[in-house]
Every structure is written in C-alpha cells, then in structure tokens.
Amino acid sequence: MLSGGVIRLLVSEAEVNNITIRFLDRKTGEPTVGKTRPETLLRQLTTKKGQVYSLQQGRRDVETVLTMGIMEDVSIVPQHAGDTGKVDLTMNVVERVTGGFSAGGGISGSGMTGGLLSGLIGSFAYSHRNVFGHNQKLNISLERGQHDSSFKINYTDPWIEGDDKRTSRLITVQNSRSSGTLVHGMSPGSNNTPDSRTPVSSDGVVTIGRQIASVDYSRPLRPKWSGTGGISFQRAGPLQRDENGQIKIADMYGAPLTFSGKAYDDMLLAKLETMYADSGEHGSSMLVFNMEQGLPVLPEWLFFNRLNIRARHEMRIGLAHCIASFSGGKVIGDLAPHEAFAIGGTNSVRGYEEGAVGSGRSCAVSSVEISVPMFGPVEGAIFGDYGTDFGSGQTVPGDPAGARNKPGNGYGYGAGIRVDSPLGPLRLEYALNNQGLRRFHFGVGYHN
Numbered sequence: 001m002l003s004g005g006v007i008r009l010l011v012s013e014a015e016v017n018n019i020t021i022r023f024l025d026r027k028t029g030e031p032t033v034g035k036t037r038p039e040t041l042l043r044q045l046t047t048k049k050g051q052v053y054s055l056q057q058g059r060r061d062v063e064t065v066l067t068m069g070i071m072e073d074v075s076i077v078p079q080h081a082g083d084t085g086k087v088d089l090t091m092n093v094v095e096r097v098t099g100g101f102s103a104g105g106g107i108s109g110s111g112m113t114g115g116l117l118s119g120l121i122g123s124f125a126y127s128h129r130n131v132f133g134h135n136q137k138l139n140i141s142l143e144r145g146q147h148d149s150s151f152k153i154n155y156t157d158p159w160i161e162g163d164d165k166r167t168s169r170l171i172t173v174q175n176s177r178s179s180g181t182l183v184h185g186m187s188p189g190s191n192n193t194p195d196s197r198t199p200v201s202s203d204g205v206v207t208i209g210r211q212i213a214s215v216d217y218s219r220p221l222r223p224k225w226s227g228t229g230g231i232s233f234q235r236a237g238p239l240q241r242d243e244n245g246q247i248k249i250a251d252m253y254g255a256p257l258t259f260s261g262k263a264y265d266d267m268l269l270a271k272l273e274t275m276y277a278d279s280g281e282h283g284s285s286m287l288v289f290n291m292e293q294g295l296p297v298l299p300e301w302l303f304f305n306r307l308n309i310r311a312r313h314e315m316r317i318g319l320a321h322c323i324a325s326f327s328g329g330k331v332i333g334d335l336a337p338h339e340a341f342a343i344g345g346t347n348s349v350r351g352y353e354e355g356a357v358g359s360g361r362s363c364a365v366s367s368v369e370i371s372v373p374m375f376g377p378v379e380g381a382i383f384g385d386y387g388t389d390f391g392s393g394q395t396v397p398g399d400p401a402g403a404r405n406k407p408g409n410g411y412g413y414g415a416g417i418r419v420d421s422p423l424g425p426l427r428l429e430y431a432l433n434n435q436g437l438r439r440f441h442f443g444v445g446y447h448n
Contacts, residue, residue, distance in 0.1 A: 013052045014078075017086035019045065024094050026072065034095055037133040041065060041093065043159070053078060053087050065093070068158075070130045072096045099128035121145040134161070147207070150176040167219040170230075172212065177239060180206035182342035182355030183400050184251040206251060208338050209264075210236040216271070228273040236336065237264030255398025259336040260300060267302045268295045283315035294334065304333030310448075321371045321379070327448065328364040335361060340396045343387040344410070346441040347448040350385050351412025351433030358408040359401045360389030367447055377420040383429070383447070384413040410434050416441075 021041055023034030045061045047053070058076045065074045073094040078087045103124045125141040137156040143149060155171040179185075184206040214232030221227045238257045240248045247263035250256055258265045269292045276287040288310040296303040308329040315322050329341050341363035344352035348365050364387065371381035388409035393401035401408065416429030424445040432438050 014085065014087045016047060016049050016051050016053050017081040017084060017088050018049060019047065019089045019091065022090050022092050024073075024092055026094050034093070035098065035133050036070060036093075036095060036130055036135070040133065040135050041091065044068065045091075047089065053089070058089070061091075065091075068135055070096055070098060070135055096129070098130040099126070101126050121148065131155075135159070147179040147205075148177065150174065152176075165219045167217055170214075170216045170218070172214045172216075172232075174210070174212040176212075177207050177209045180208040180238070180257070180338045182345075183338050183340050183359045183396075184255070184257065185355070186252065186404075205240070206257065206338070207239045208236060208257075209239045210234060221274070224276055224278050226275050226277075228271070228275075230271045232269045232271065234267045234269065235264050236267070236338070237262070238338075251398070251400065253398070253400065253403040255400045255403060256337060259302060259334050259397060262300075265302055265336045266298070266300065268297055269293065270295060283313065285314075286310070286312045302334040302336070304331055304335060306331045319372050323369045323371075323446065324367070325447065326364070326366045328362075330362045332361075335396060337397050337400055340393075340400070341389065343389060346427075346429075346443040348385070349387040349410055349412050349433070350383065350414060350429055350441050350447075351431035351437065351439055352410060353439070356406060357387050357410045358389035358393050358406045359396060360392035360408070361395050362390045362392040364388055364390070369447060371418055374417070379418040380415070381418055381429075382413075382415045383431075384411065385431075385447075386411040407435075 019042060021034070021038040023032050023036075024030065025032040044064050046064075047057055047061055058078075062074045062076060065071055071093050073092075075092045077090045077092060079090065080086075081088045101124070103122075105120065105122050121143050122145070123141060123143045125139060127140075128138040130136070131138050135158055137154070137158070139152075139154045139156075141150070141152050141154075143152075152172065152174040157169045160167050160169055212232055212234050214230055216228055216230030216232075218226060218228040238248060242248055249258055249261065249263060260266075271290070271292050273288065273290045275289075276285070278285045288308075290308040290310075292306045294302045294304040294306075306329065308327070310325075310327045312323070312325040331339070331341075340359040340361065342355035342359045343349060343363055343365060344357035345354035348354075349357050365385065366387075367383065367385045369381055369383040371379045374380045386409075389401070391408060393399065393406065393408050410433055412431045412433040414429055414431030416427055419426040421444075427441070427443045427445075427447075429441040429443075430438070431441060
C-alpha cells in the first residue's frame with residue numbers, strides 16, 4: 001500500500017489448518033497404503049494444528065521422523081487451505097522394509113587374549129522395526145563363540161502410547177553362557193596347588209549359565225540427562241558337571257561358585273540408572289550412575305546392593321585426541337563369587353591378562369589415552385591404565401583372587417594403533433605392566 005510516499009506491507013503468518021500423512025510406494029512414488037499408523041508419526045511432530053507454520057520447524061520434524069528408522073524418505077508439502085489464510089500440511093513418507101534376517105561376526109569385548117579364535121563370535125538375527133505399525137522393535141538374536149553364547153529376545157517400544165514424557169519400554173528375555181575364568185580360572189604362574197578334592201576341570205575352565213527376564217523404562221529427565229528404571233529376574237550358576245552328572249559348585253581351588261551353595265543363585269533386581277551425555281565440536285562427556293538392589297522376596301534369593309559409576313571425557317587439542325575414563329563399583333551384601341569385579345585385560349588394565357589384577361567386592365579403573373593421526377584411517381596412540389580392588393578380594397566368598405596370588409592393584413602403559421572400520425576402531429596394542437610383564441592386546445571399540 002502506498003500512502004504519502006511510504007510503502008506499507010501487510011504480512012500475516014499462516015496458521016496450520018490440518019496435517020495429513022501420505023504414504024508413497026518405494027518403486028513408483030504413487031500413493032499407497034502404509035503399514036505405520038498415522039498417529040504414530042503425528043505425535044513425533046512439534047508442528048501442531050493451530051500453530052503458526054515455520055519452515056525451520058518443519059525441517060526439524062522431517063529429521064525427527066527419519067531418526068525413527070522406519071522411513072526411507074520424508075518431506076512436508078504446504079498448501080493453501082482455500083481462502084482461510086491457513087495452510088494444510090501433507091507429509092509424504094516412503095516406508096523402509098521393516099523386517100529381515102541378518103548374519104555376521106565380530107569380536108567379544110575381551111578381545112583375543114585367550115588365543116586367535118577365543119574372541120571371535122558368529123551371529124544370526126531376525127529384526128522387525130515396525131511391529132503393529134507403532135514403531136515398536138522386535139529383535140531375536142543368537143551369538144556363538146568358542147566359550148560364550150547368547151540367545152536374546154528384545155521387544156522395544158520407543159514411546160509408550162499415551163505418555164507425554166517420551167517414556168520407552170524394553171522387554172528382554174535372554175539365555176546366555178559365558179566364561180567364568182576371569183574370577184575362577186587358573187592363574188598363570190601361580191605356585192598355589194588346586195584343591196584336588198573338588199576340581200572343576202584340569203585346565204580351570206568355568207562356564208556360567210544365566211537366564212534373564214527383565215522390563216526397563218527409560219525417559220529424558222532434562223536436557224542431556226536421561227533415566228532408566230526397571231526390574232529383572234536372573235538365575236545364574238555353573239554349567240560343568242562331574243562324572244555322576246552333578247553340577248560342580250566349587251572351582252579348582254575349592255572356592256564356591258555360587259553364594260547359596262546350590263547349583264544356581266536366584267536374584268530379583270530393581271534397577272535405577274541415570275546418564276548424562278554432552279558433545280560438542282571439540283569434545284564430549286559422559287557420566288553414568290547405576291544402582292541395582294537385590295530383593296529377597298523368597299529367603300533363598302540374594303539380598304545385596306550393587307553400585308556402578310562410569311565417566312568419560314574426550315577432547316581434541318590440535319591434532320591430538322585425548323580420552324580420560326574412569327569406572328568403579330561396589331557390592332554390599334550377598335555376592336556370588338563369579339559376580340565379583342574382575343580387573344585387568346584389554347578393556348581394563350592393559351599389560352595384564354583378563355582378570356589378572358584382581359577380583360573383589362569393590363573396584364576402580366582409570367585410563368588416559370592420547371592418539372594422533374598417522375595416515376589414512378590409522379592413528380597412533382599411547383596410554384596408561386590403573387586398577388585396584390581396594391583390598392576387597394579376600395571378602396569374596398572363597399577368596400578366589402587370593403588363591404591365585406592376584407596382586408589386587410596394578411598399572412600398565414604402552415602404545416598401539418587404531419584403524420577406523422565399520423565395526424568401530426580396531427585396536428592393536430602393546431603394553432607393559434608394573435610387574436615387568438609385556439602383552440599384546442587386540443580389541444574393537446574404544447577402551448572402556
């Protein structure tokens with residue numbers, strides 16, 4: 001409008017009149033019937049009916065829907081809603097294939113310290129990313145290694161319907177077997193003679209079976225903070241049998257393998273966990289506090305409290321990538337020996353074999369690492385680790401650490417290389433410990 005040489009512009013902001021979801025065929029691009037319920041997508045949007053339409057807010061909504069993992073392509077198309085001065089929004093979505101089988105392999109968290117094949121794991125899995133069209137996830141997996149194996153069923157609801165706090169639910173059923181030699185195996189170089197009255201096996205191999213059923217609920221607490229609460233039932237115990245077919249409940253030094261003295265221990269656990277995570281251009285930080293409380297609903301169920309804390313801070317100074325990490329824990333009350341904190345190894349104190357520093361009711365492990373680029377995806381690194389059980393090894397039933405002459409504390413330092421890969425950083429390290437022993441370590445992922 002021109003008045004007295006002044007141009008006046010009348011600007012009105014468009015209000016959102018309606019939002020609809022349109023599913024498009026992956027091949028033809030034509031409208032089709034989708035498997036996802038529209039309300040599952042609509043509740044992800046921050047743009048609502050009656051609000052002023054914002055292009056920037058719409059772009060954020062597109063990114064939010066893509067992060068659900070069930071859409072291949074997402075776009076928002078605004079159109080005038082007749083002569084109302086409002087806009088109708090159409091969200092065009094292309095669904096991914098939601099289910100399928102996969103197979104692969106990898107390396108266990110303890111690496112290959114027990115030999116070339118000891119850390120290799122093969123896996124087979126079936127997953128469905130959009131059960132019932134509610135963005136709920138079903139994953140059934142089988143992993144098998146030389147010593148470890150696991151069959152697991154996970155059912156995840158990323159956002160429970162009707163909840164305005166974005167609470168998620170995870171239901172897990174698991175049957176696994178893992179090596180107990182970190183606590184109960186033969187200690188290399190030990191002069192102690194195993195108790196021949198109750199041997200597990202001539203080489204000290206101990207395998208722990210574990211059945212778990214759990215339900216966990218998680219939600220954001222505030223920016224950068226999240227919380228998890230849950231409950232689980234566990235049954236754990238040794239799997240080796242004697243010549244009469246009876247479960248062996250003592251290790252090769254005569255120490256018990258269960259707290260109850262039976263073939264297994266039962267635990268009903270209430271869990272509470274809080275996590276802080278922050279990241280920026282020059283670094284990141286993480287802090288995790290976890291508490292588990294054993295509930296003795298039945299007299300034979302274990303009664304204990306277990307605390308764990310993990311902290312990690314990363315920063316970049318020029319070309320150098322610096323990482324400092326800490327982990328610690330304590331158990332008060334009933335403790336099955338194989339549940340003791342094992343210290344030493346690829347993801348603990350390098351320079352020692354797995355669990356060779358100690359195993360106790362308490363522990364603390366700290367690590368500092370500096371890496372710099374060398375060429376291509378290869379980095380060179382130097383590191384130092386320290387771990388201690390605070391003298392708590394003898395408080396574990398049967399004192400398995402004392403029977404194996406484990407020192408209870410120690411440090412290691414060394415150098416290695418990192419290679420970026422689809423599995424994560426591949427680590428090859430050479431470490432020297434405070435007892436003068438040297439050891440190679442190979443692992444996947446950053447040091448815990």
